[in-house]
Amino acid sequence: MPAKTGMQYCERINAQTVPCWYKGELLNGKRSEHIAFSGLMKTQRFMYDMQSDPQLAERLTYASPSDGKPVGMSFLPPTSSDDLRKRREAMTLWTQVHHGFLGRSPDYMNTAIMAFYTAADLLNELSPQYAENLRNYYAYCRDHDITLSHAFIQPHASKISGQLDATEDAIAAKIVERTEEGLVINGAFMMATQAATSDEIFVYPSPSPAPFDDENPFAFSFAVPNDLPGITLVCRDTYAASSDYNYPLSSKYEEMDNIVIFDHVLVPHERIFFAGDEQMSSALFSASNFHIHAGHQVLCRYIAKTEFVLGTIQLLTDTLDLKSEAHVVEKTARALAGLESLKALAIAAEAGAVPDGRGYVLPAPKPLMAANLLYPRLYPELIEILQLLSSSGMIMVPQEEDFQSGAAESLNIYLRGTDLNSPERNALFRLIWELGAGSFGGRQTQFERFFFGNTITVSNRLYTASAQDQSQRERVRQFLARSAK
Numbered sequence: 001m002p003a004k005t006g007m008q009y010c011e012r013i014n015a016q017t018v019p020c021w022y023k024g025e026l027l028n029g030k031r032s033e034h035i036a037f038s039g040l041m042k043t044q045r046f047m048y049d050m051q052s053d054p055q056l057a058e059r060l061t062y063a064s065p066s067d068g069k070p071v072g073m074s075f076l077p078p079t080s081s082d083d084l085r086k087r088r089e090a091m092t093l094w095t096q097v098h099h100g101f102l103g104r105s106p107d108y109m110n111t112a113i114m115a116f117y118t119a120a121d122l123l124n125e126l127s128p129q130y131a132e133n134l135r136n137y138y139a140y141c142r143d144h145d146i147t148l149s150h151a152f153i154q155p156h157a158s159k160i161s162g163q164l165d166a167t168e169d170a171i172a173a174k175i176v177e178r179t180e181e182g183l184v185i186n187g188a189f190m191m192a193t194q195a196a197t198s199d200e201i202f203v204y205p206s207p208s209p210a211p212f213d214d215e216n217p218f219a220f221s222f223a224v225p226n227d228l229p230g231i232t233l234v235c236r237d238t239y240a241a242s243s244d245y246n247y248p249l250s251s252k253y254e255e256m257d258n259i260v261i262f263d264h265v266l267v268p269h270e271r272i273f274f275a276g277d278e279q280m281s282s283a284l285f286s287a288s289n290f291h292i293h294a295g296h297q298v299l300c301r302y303i304a305k306t307e308f309v310l311g312t313i314q315l316l317t318d319t320l321d322l323k324s325e326a327h328v329v330e331k332t333a334r335a336l337a338g339l340e341s342l343k344a345l346a347i348a349a350e351a352g353a354v355p356d357g358r359g360y361v362l363p364a365p366k367p368l369m370a371a372n373l374l375y376p377r378l379y380p381e382l383i384e385i386l387q388l389l390s391s392s393g394m395i396m397v398p399q400e401e402d403f404q405s406g407a408a409e410s411l412n413i414y415l416r417g418t419d420l421n422s423p424e425r426n427a428l429f430r431l432i433w434e435l436g437a438g439s440f441g442g443r444q445t446q447f448e449r450f451f452f453g454n455t456i457t458v459s460n461r462l463y464t465a466s467a468q469d470q471s472q473r474e475r476v477r478q479f480l481a482r483s484a485k
């Protein structure tokens with residue numbers, strides 16, 4: 001099957017049988033009709049349909065090496081700078097639909113599984129079967145346009161229990177049995193965004209050390225369909241609502257996060273990429289260049305999101321007639337500088353592309369790592385600009401219904417903007433409220449702060465990548481040597 005349509009995407013998710021808890025009840029019925037998922041699924045349905053739009057198909061798909069049928073461009077393993085450009089253009093087309101608010105837009109995980117595929121050879125060290133499994137799984141995802149979520153992070157209590165508790169009830173997910181059919185996994189994962197709106201889940205925990213075992217039961221990676229027996233999802237409260245006017249963002253882009261519980265789940269051998277080897281866990285992660293390939297997709301998203309928030313700041317200052325205020329100029333320029341920096345980093349990443357040593361091409365790592373370090377600070381700063389400029393306006397935001405009520409006449413007089421009528425100005429302020437004060441916006445800020453790891457982890461990537469570089473030290477050494485003469 002080639003790149004799927006929006007209808008096929010919805011049909012597959014609606015057919016799932018995985019138990020999924022929401023507000024104390026097990027969901028039944030079509031997920032595409034449930035308020036917690038319907039807006040997002042409609043958005044992704046549109047995105048998948050773009051793949052077969054004659055105007056866009058050439059930019060969003062390429063011919064599968066298995067049968068020549070069109071498959072999603074974000075599955076393409078780049079072997080040239082031109083491939084990186086094609087990937088960026090396709091990913092950017094999808095960002096024009098979600099404006100960077102989908103952290104798990106399907107191209108993110110398409111890119112992730114592509115990245116791991118590029119390093120599949122490494123698994124031969126443990127078993128050629130593992131390498132074959134990973135290659136086959138990548139081809140399966142590409143040729144069936146599988147929508148994936150991922151679970152890397154374990155519940156916080158597992159950080160202690162994983163190290164101390166060798167028994168089966170350790171909180172960190174672990175291998176509890178090896179059978180002829182596969183591995184039995186027990187435990188939970190803290191967070192899988194969009195698990196309930198994906199076909200399958202890719203699991204790759206950062207393993208707790210297991211100093212007393214020959215084989216580390218916490219070290220493994222696999223991918224399984226969501227509705228394998230023993231898997232259960234638990235949702236948080238939804239931030240979505242149906243009214244597009246009242247909730248312009250969450251009505252379209254609310255990505256549900258799930259706790260994923262594995263209760264003695266039998267993972268078939270052919271879906272296991274490695275097991276038991278702690279060193280392979282970090283070696284494959286690093287050889288795959290996951291953070292770099294994914295970072296390329298993420299930077300496209302950062303740019304789209306910054307453009308959207310900047311546009312919101314500009315419309316706000318227009319309608320408040322604040323354009324020439326000195327503090328507005330300073331704040332807007334800060335947002336503009338942020339956007340230009342991100343765009344420059346994207347150009348630098350592609351211009352500085354390097355071979356990965358395995359026959360593929362990698363965007364230059366350091367500009368992408370720099371973007372990952374800058375954005376967790378830049379995004380909250382952009383949101384703070386909106387909060388500071390909109391002040392009480394972002395709080396006093398009547399709903400659509402009020403403009404059809406007896407209060408409409410007054411609202412039409414008193415809520416006018418400089419260049420917008422009252423319902424238009426109120427729509428803008430409701431958008432600002434969702435970004436800066438609502439629960440949807442709160443999650444977005446937290447997402448940007450943490451999704452690629454905490455600040456220390458993210459800093460460490462750039463620091464380590466630069467550790468061997470002596471050029472700046474050498475410049476200062478030469479300067480000091482000349483000064484001493």
Ligand SMILES: Cc1cc2nc3c(=O)[nH]c(=O)nc-3n(C[C@H](O)[C@H](O)[C@H](O)COP(=O)(O)OP(=O)(O)OC[C@H]3O[C@@H](n4cnc5c(N)ncnc54)[C@H](O)[C@@H]3O)c2cc1C
Nearest residue numbers: 150151152153191192193446447450451452453454455456
């Ligand atoms: C909205 C959202 C969606 C997410 N979606 C997914 C998903 O789909 N799949 C997935 O696998 N994960 C997901 N995550 C998890 C994300 O990857 C983690 O939040 C991130 O890796 C940080 O891990 P943590 O939450 O365990 O926090 P920690 O890393 O434990 O950080 C918590 C605090 O401890 C501090 N800290 C941590 N280590 C150190 C140290 N060595 N020294 C000093 N201080 C330290 C940090 O600075 C921070 O203040 C999501 C997170 C969010 C917020």
